Amino acid sequence: MKLFLSTPPTNLIETNIQVTGSKSESNRLLLLQALFPNIQIENLSNSDDGRVMKNGLGVSFGEVDIHHAGTAMRFLTAYFASQEGKEVVLTGSKRMTERPIKVLVDGLKELGADIEYERNDGYPPLKIKGKKLIKSKVSLPANISSQYISALLLIAPSLENGLELDLVGKITSVPYIKMTLGLLNQVGVTTFFEGNVIKVSPEKDVLDKIMVVESDWSSASYFYSIVALSEVGTKISLTAYKSDSLQGDSVLAELYRDFGVETTFLENEIVLRKTAEAQPSINYDLSNAPDIAQTIAVTCFGLRLGCHLTGLHTLKIKETDRLEALKAELSKLGANITVTDKTLTLKPSKTINNEVAIDTYNDHRMAMAFAPLALKNSIIINDAEVVSKSYPDFWTDMEKLKIGIKEL
Known part of the structure; x- marks a missing residue:
């Protein structure tokens, strides 16, 4: 057109x-809702990115195509890697297969994830076999897209031992990291962020909570x-x-x-x-x-x-x-x-x-x-x-x- x-x-x-609800907040809350179904969400974004994120979270086996949605690619990579029994191929548009994801995949593998590259090393599509991730410490470069960091933080409360994340170097996009931590706090998850270290405590469940997306x-x-x-x-x-x-x-x-x-x-x-x-x-x-x-x-x-x-x-x-x-x-x-x-x-x-x-x-x-x-x-x-x-x-x-x- x-x-x-x-x-x-x-x-x-x-x-x-x-204006429609924030795409950034909506996608974070949708992932948290998938982990903790007691969460209810109001004023969700009506964006394509929000739609493919929600649809992707409903898949357990087979291909998940997130088209151009970069946030969904990062968040769903972490989500599926941590979901024992789920097995998917996560893919997207031609441009998405040219966008690097190696830093996040390496971080998830450090925690014990089972992820393989279907075509080119470091890029989608990704073949992901969900596992119970026991390890709880990982380090990432600090000057990367904050979505890699947020992807790990969002699954952290569902991990048996939580997560301690060490960011190496000068941190980029701090407000987006603080957004993720703020939403975790609002649903009852304990977090710590000082210097270049972020800790997220494990949570087996959260209280019934209505979250309104700004x-x-x-x-x-x-x-x-x-x-x-x-x-x-x-x-x-x-x-x-x-x-x-x-x-x-x-x-x-x-x-x-x-x-x-x-x-x-x-x-x-x-x-x-x-x-x-x-x-x-x-x-x-x-x-x-x-x-x-x-x-x-x-x-x-x-x-x-x-x-x-x-x-x-x-x-x-x-x-x-x-x-x-x-x-x-x-x-x-x-x-x-x-x-x-x-x-x-x-x-x-x-x-x-x-x-x-x-x-x-x-x-x-x-x-x-x-x-x-x-x-x-x-x-x-x-x-x-x-x-x-x-x-x-x-x-x-x-x-x-x-x-x-x-x-x-």
Whole structure:
């Protein structure tokens, strides 16, 4: 599906949007629910990733295809490895078979897991025979995707002796690790995190618990971008959000002050207001929130600002190589941009090319990050349906902003 987005009649916007539950929280809670059925979940994400995670957890034998869902690949690898009697082949899309998983597999094997590579060493598909994992100590590099770490932490309470995890080096994406530990604590699991050591105590059962998933902060980022690109006076209310969020991307509320966007926390919602013009230059270390890098880079380009973003090394192994994808698509629009394997530098642009077709690379965040540019110029989004991976209602919500949307 190719969509043509045309500029709204006014850039002074006021609307209310309800955002689906966090994909990150939903997938963590679904795994915990599979281990501890007493847990009930409300406001689950309606994303493709959430659906394939839930379906995968219901399989005991045969093939499990998680398509493009990287979180599901990591979490289900750990889950099936720890489930005695289950035997599956875990696979996904072509891109998924190119995304490394060796660090996690090595860690699980250190605990006694039985996992084999079906094709290429270090990459899916994986043949997994579930076993009772007795060992309780493992070490992992600290500068890897936090999903490897969270995968181990989530199965830890179901292991006979719990888990002691030693992280070697500087830790990446600490907020996502703390999200996992926070959810474990909320369902009654005892955890310890100090320095580079994390311990999770074993639990045979947890009390009946209703867990309400907070709406997705990564999805909120696109509305922060829209408000930043709008006129002073724009106001968008988003539900359902918490001031004490477990999600690392909630740092948006702080970062987007530099773009003139103020965030007000009310009961169960946030109100975004454009109150001032943006700062002349943006410099952020996004090592703790890399998923918002695309949004920030596009916001800066739309405002004709320069920016320098660091801490982006994990973006190379996402749904696509997000740094190279950003470079290619922003260049089409007229940007002067350079990237390395962990940084992005954008120089202020004088023009924004009109009616450019943006390729999305099977990456939901590419489609959604570029959509707000419709406030500045008409734009075309190729393979726009890719947003269903995390935010199926995205284009419907864009229409509430009076952005013209036409299928080509």
